[in-house]
Amino acid sequence: MIIYNGKKDSIKNLSITFIVCLLILIVNTTFITNLTAKVVLFFIFIPVTFMVYKGIILKITLDDEKIKIYKPFYVNTIYFKDIAFCALHGIDDERSLLYAFVRKKWPKKKGVRGIKANLSFEDIVKIVSQDEGNTNLDINFNMAAKVPLSFVENSDDLKTQILTNVSNKHKEILKNM
Numbered sequence: 001m002i003i004y005n006g007k008k009d010s011i012k013n014l015s016i017t018f019i020v021c022l023l024i025l026i027v028n029t030t031f032i033t034n035l036t037a038k039v040v041l042f043f044i045f046i047p048v049t050f051m052v053y054k055g056i057i058l059k060i061t062l063d064d065e066k067i068k069i070y071k072p073f074y075v076n077t078i079y080f081k082d083i084a085f086c087a088l089h090g091i092d093d094e095r096s097l098l099y100a101f102v103r104k105k106w107p108k109k110k111g112v113r114g115i116k117a118n119l120s121f122e123d124i125v126k127i128v129s130q131d132e133g134n135t136n137l138d139i140n141f142n143m144a145a146k147v148p149l150s151f152v153e154n155s156d157d158l159k160t161q162i163l164t165n166v167s168n169k170h171k172e173i174l175k176n177m
Contacts, residue, residue, distance in 0.1 A: 114143035
C-alpha cells in the first residue's frame, strides 16, 4: 500500500478557513438577533464551508485493488475493477484532477455513472480502449468520481500509478471478453 500524504500548507490553510467559517456560523446562530442578517450570513457561509471542506484531503492511499481518499470525516473508496475510463484535467504543472468514471448499478439498469449512453460497462471499456481517446460518448464530468491529485505530495507518481493500474484492469477485462 502506497500512502500519499496531503500537502501541509493546503491542509493547514483550508483547516483554518474551515474552523473560522464554522465559528462564524456558531456566532451567527447564537449572538445575532436580526433575522435578516442571520439568514444572509447563514447562506453565505454554508456554501463557503462546504467548498472548503471538499478541498481538505488528508491523504490518498493506493494499492493493487483500490484508491482511498481520506477527508476529515469521510473516506471515499474507488475500486480499479469498477473504473471504465479516466480523464485527466491538467490545469498546469502543479494542479490536476483525475476524473474516474465508475460502474454503477441502478434499480432497472447497469452502466457507467456519468455516461448517458445505455451501454454496459464492458462495452464502454471496449469502446474507450479501441478509440484511443476519440470517443463519441455523451459524458457528464460532474457525475464522475474525482481524485484531486494536486492536493497531495508526489502527485505525478500517484497519477502514473493510477493510470497504470486502470490500464492493467482494462487488459484483464478485454482478455476475458
